[in-house]
Amino acid sequence: MEIGFKFYGYLAKLINGKKVKIFSDAVLLIATAYLMLKKAFGFSISGWLLNNVFHQSGVNVYVVVSAVILIAAVLIKIISLVVEYFPPMKHNNVEPEEISDCIQAMNMEILGHLTKCDGSNIVQINHMTEQHSFDLNIRLVVNALAEHIRKSIDSIKIKKKDLFISLYSFDRDKNALVYELHYDHKRDLVKSKVLGLGDSKFSDYESVKCFLSSNNTSYLTSKKQYAKGGNTKRYKSVKHYMGCKLETNGYDFGFLNIEFHNNSIFVDEDAMQDFMEESVLPFKLLLEYQYLKRDFFHKFNNFNEYWRVA
Structure with a gap:
């Protein structure tokens, strides 16, 4: 139980890092823009690469790498939402009302x-x-x-x-x-x-x-x-x-x-x-x-x- 709590805490700290957040948001933003471009104009990066740069094997590698990066970005986003609503810290900042009694x-x-x-x-x-x-x-x-x-x-x-x-x-x-x-x-x-x-x-x-x-x-x-x-x-x-x-x-x-x-x-x-x-x-x-x-x-x-x- 304690090991799981600490692992969740370290995971939350990693996911909330600026670089990881920028990576996730950037990948999802690029993927969204690409899908809109593809739907509007029928443009396909894999098709363009196949016709102008790579052979089929090279295009297959590109597709696999892109899919892995996109899945990683989605997972990071999901975990960041979970961490946001269920933070690993078990304490909150509350007003120290008890101080008023001491000062009184x-x-x-x-x-x-x-x-x-x-x-x-x-x-x-x-x-x-x-x-x-x-x-x-x-x-x-x-x-x-x-x-x-x-x-x-x-x-x-x-x-x-x-x-x-x-x-x-x-x-x-x-x-x-x-x-x-x-x-x-x-x-x-x-x-x-x-x-x-x-x-x-x-x-x-x-x-x-x-x-x-x-x-x-x-x-x-x-x-x-x-x-x-x-x-x-x-x-x-x-x-x-x-x-x-x-x-x-x-x-x-x-x-x-x-x-x-x-x-x-x-x-x-x-x-x-x-x-x-x-x-x-x-x-x-x-x-x-x-x-x-x-x-x-x-x-x-x-x-x-x-x-x-x-």
Whole structure:
């Protein structure tokens, strides 16, 4: 089943190529024009060739070659129509409506900051960080991302168990990626809570490899190159993996992992990259915003050290 899906995807990619389309359309257009000319004036290329250029054997070769080219063009056209109405991708571009809920929650949090500052009580500026619900907000964003991914893949029903998302924060003191949360949080699917970036035990993990490299994203269309890790149950059913750094202007915050289980969704890495850019990137930015806000408020904890009032 998976091999057939990939073959169909590669076939669709080949048929949709510009050169193949031009060949098919040109051959069919020439054949149509020739048939109209033949019907109107009784002109026959094979007859003209027989009288002026070739012997009968040469004309027979011309007829066979022309028939093969015409049949190929017709088949290409038919397949291109099938691919157009039944695309190999199992996902569509849908509006990320879930982002609205995330932004609404963040706006309400900012309103809470303003309300507290406008209140009658004196605000202790070094306690501002307590107003930021970092843990709650990142869980809200990850859950919204999961629902958006499930909605985007509309050709098959993606159950909660078919999707695994995990979020790790970068701890500079430990030089490690430290587990924050995962989706679905009700399932016990995480065994490695601290991934030491210098520990050979985790050197094959995609998140570690990508985090230590200059790349911002990582894609695996198959689990053949995917590190088994500590959870063999997850490894058995994984089909695709994609991950991305959480960073702003070269300042790293963490890493986001997304695994697709039980169903093959993407034909190749290009399709995964398109999906990442179209569907995952907006939620990645929301997570980075939460990390930026957390670090910004953290500066208030040491107000005398980081801030100077003129």
